Amino acid sequence: MSEPRQFIDSALRGVWRHDVAMSRLTSWRAGGIADHVYKPADLDDLVRFMRSFPPEQPLYEVGLGSNLLVRDGGLRGTVLLLHGALSELSLQADGSVYAEAGVPGAKLARFAALHDLRGAEFFAGIPGTLGGMLAMNAGCYGSETWASVLRVQTIDRHGEVRVRTADEYEIAYRHVALRERNDERFIAAWLKFQPGDGEVARQEIKALLSKRIASQPLHMPNAGSVFRNPPGDHAARRTGVRLQCEVRIIGERAESGK
Ligand SMILES: Cc1cc2nc3c(=O)[nH]c(=O)nc-3n(C[C@H](O)[C@H](O)[C@H](O)COP(=O)(O)OP(=O)(O)OC[C@H]3O[C@@H](n4cnc5c(N)ncnc54)[C@H](O)[C@@H]3O)c2cc1C
Known part of the structure; x- marks a missing residue:
């Protein structure tokens, strides 16, 4: 995948990466390829990036990826990586x-x-x-x-x-x-x-x-609690009921990905 030149501002000081496996940016260690990843140099650089980035282009902000499940088809668009970027x-x-x-x-x-x-x-x-x-x-x-x-x-x-x-x-x-x-x-x-x-x-x-x-399997890929606790109860105790997912799920299904 080539650089997204149509929205590159030459004064940007952050780091672009292309064709990045989202499994490397999420604690679940799973997920397909993101077209582009941009890590701003600092807050001023992020402001400049946002001013030059077309509002209609898909943009996904990611911190440490510890509550994120990316589908195997990956992400068509740009990931804005904020961990290690905005650190004041x-x-x-x-x-x-x-x-x-x-x-x-x-x-x-x-x-x-x-x-x-x-x-x-x-x-x-x-x-x-x-x-x-x-x-x-x-x-x-x-x-x-x-x-x-x-x-x-x-x-x-x-x-x-x-x-x-x-x-x-x-x-x-x-x-x-x-x-x-x-x-x-x-x-x-x-x-x-x-x-x-x-x-x-x-x-x-x-x-x-x-x-x-x-109490937690911290050595294994995971995203903490997968389900939201129902009011007054713990998700882990409930069987036979529909639970809401707490983890954010993004990306393309594998069949439609590249
Ligand atoms: C071992 C383990 C234990 C955990 N324990 C807990 C716990 O006790 N309590 C708890 O609440 N969670 C827990 N979690 C889940 C997770 O750590 C939290 O939800 C955390 O807030 C996610 O932060 P993140 O930076 O990793 O976000 P990401 O996973 O990178 O992103 C999560 C969501 O936030 C959005 N987002 C990220 N940054 C921004 C931003 N700057 N502006 C707007 N949206 C943004 C993303 O787009 C995405 O939708 C645990 C996870 C793990 C792996």
């Missing part, structure tokens, strides 16, 4: 944490503990990026991503950057949707945690990770 993480003057969408949960949890903040420990157990966690309202052990969100920063298909508050979204268990439109991706968030003892936070992160290692 800083403590703000008001005590909030500004994190870009490519920051992994474990890094966010450790950063908060380092700054004597509590309430971010659960992020350490979720092997995704902040962007993916915002999109999924990821959570565990009674905590959810959006409970910590003060504001998010988004970008639309024309490269316009906005700051939005939680009340502009429908937020529920593993569900997040912007009320008025749906062409925006998350590029960052301001998160609020409670002041506390960083050493206690570190111990909690350690305990939480030990619990996961003991």
Whole structure:
């Protein structure tokens, strides 16, 4: 597959790859070939990319691919890879944490503990990026991503950057949707945690990770929970009922792929 020259801006500083096996970009280690993958150099580069990328071309944002099942026929279009691209993480003057969408949960949890903040420990157990966690309202052990969100920063298909508050979204268990439109991706968030003892936070992160290692097959390809828990119950306990899939499924069926 040749370079997507029709939308290349020569000033872009990120990395293009072509004919990339999605099995290399997902924790399930499965999935067909994506035509193009673009990893922006940083946020400015992403803005430039979005301004030059035709809005009608298919574009799939991917973080760590830990909640993604790509069909064997692969993806006709471009994957926007944000892990390792949008990685700024800083403590703000008001005590909030500004994190870009490519920051992994474990890094966010450790950063908060380092700054004597509590309430971010659960992020350490979720092997995704902040962007993916915002999109999924990821959570565990009674905590959810959006409970910590003060504001998010988004970008639309024309490269316009906005700051939005939680009340502009429908937020529920593993569900997040912007009320008025749906062409925006998350590029960052301001998160609020409670002041506390960083050493206690570190111990909690350690305990939480030990619990996961003991109870989950982390050495095998997987995407965490495949099914959504029914209200007040656990999906794993239910038999003979229709369960909703929590994992995002994208891509072409093998017969129609290349
Ligand atoms: C071993 C294991 C344990 C897990 N445990 C948990 C758990 O305890 N709790 C839990 O909630 N989940 C869990 N998960 C699932 C997964 O880690 C989360 O859903 C996580 O939020 C996915 O983040 P990601 O960056 O990998 O997203 P991806 O898998 O890359 O993408 C998931 C979805 O988010 C979208 N997306 C990604 N980035 C952005 C962005 N910047 N803006 C808009 N949309 C975006 C993608 O298009 C896709 O639709 C687990 C997965 C594994 C493999």
